Amino acid sequence: MYISTKTELERFCELASAAKVIAVDTEFLRERTYFPKLCLVQVAVGDDIAAIDPILIDDLAPLAAVFEDPSVTKVFHACGQDLEVLLDGMGVTCAPVFDTQLAAAFLGLRQQVSYASLVESYCGVRLPKAESLTDWSRRPLDPEQLTYAEDDVRYLPGIYERMMTELVERDRLSWVAPEMEALCDPSRIRRDPREAFRRLRRAGSLTRRQLAIAREVCAWREDTAARRDLPRKWVASDEVIVEVCKRTPSTLDRLRRIRGTDQIGERDGRALLEAVARGTACPAEECPKVDRHVRPSAEAEGVVDLMYAVLRLVSERSGVATQLIATRDDLLDFMQDHDSSPLASGWRHELAGSTLERLLSGEVGLTVRDGRIELL
DSSP, X not given: OEEOSHHXXXXXXXXXXXXXXXXXXEEEEOTTOSSXXXXXXXXXXXXXXXXXXXTTOSOOHHHHHHHHOTTSEEEESSOHHHHHHHHHHHOOOOOSEEEHHHHHXXXXXXXXXXXXXXXXXXXXXXXXXXXXXXXXXXXXXOHHHHHHHHHHHHTHHHHXXXXXXXXXXXXXXXXXXXXXXHHTOHHHHSOOGGGGGGGOTTGGGSOHHHHHHHHHHHHHHHHHHHXXXXXXXXXXXXXXXXXXXXHOOOSHHHHHTSTTGGGSOHHHHHHHHHHXXXXXXXXXXXXXXXXXXXXXXXXHHHHHHHHHHHHHHHHHHHOOOHHHHOOHHHHHHHHHSGGGSXXXXXXXXXXXXXXXXXXXXXXXXXXXXXTEEEEO
């Protein structure tokens, strides 16, 4: 059903609020804005599917109440962007949530399996891609667009039920639950301008002092982009910011010598220089730490290679995606600082950490039988 009035929305939300599980997806645009523009919200309650139009409905309070109801589980696929869009567009933090992409990584599928692949695997249905580049802000929406949008939640309730059964049968629900809870952590959804520098491309090439400048400049860019509702790259590109951090210009003339700064107006240029000055004046002890690993020795690299072979073996046997368990950097951390590693506790320790401990202590080893790696 296509819902474009508050009366229709209230009627549907009565149905949704009585359900224990609903499936949710969103359609949005953000190519020309800082904040994503919420264009459509799809909700499935069992076999009932609604495409809710937030452009035509001014008051989405009934839907917000359902999304925030702790007794209703919201099922998404790859929920990261959806949760951000719903926070910006409706002011809601959905909880609890169940992410089928994350759950799939515990059940023998690759870590970032697409929705189309998941539906084909669980339901034997191939979804069309004809509307993937639709401008969802234009009205009216035609039947083909609505069908495409509704397909994004049509199969999720059934997939959720099957996944829950599999997780219980494999005794992995306790592994998945904390990972799902972490998805709802506001710090993962809300944007902190002071942390924006951590997403700066090529930030790894900067010193601690240059990172302090990047923190101030990126915060200025975030605030400016948000205030004007423009894409951050329209204010200043990552490449320009990195170069600014390295050259630390103190005058507009010096700033203009950096290629790509011609799009920055005089007023913004002066604000950017003020941000550079703040970063330059930051006390040394308050500069961000350089988040990079020191290259391990050849001997340590060899041990990590051996650990990764064990990790892949554990992944193959358990069906839990390798990258979900640990990365190579995680393995190096486990070897060098055991107690602070995620592999030292919880389900990761149960699944792989305990075996890796025995490997590092010499209690187990690896061999090859019939062309396959096995534990000794």
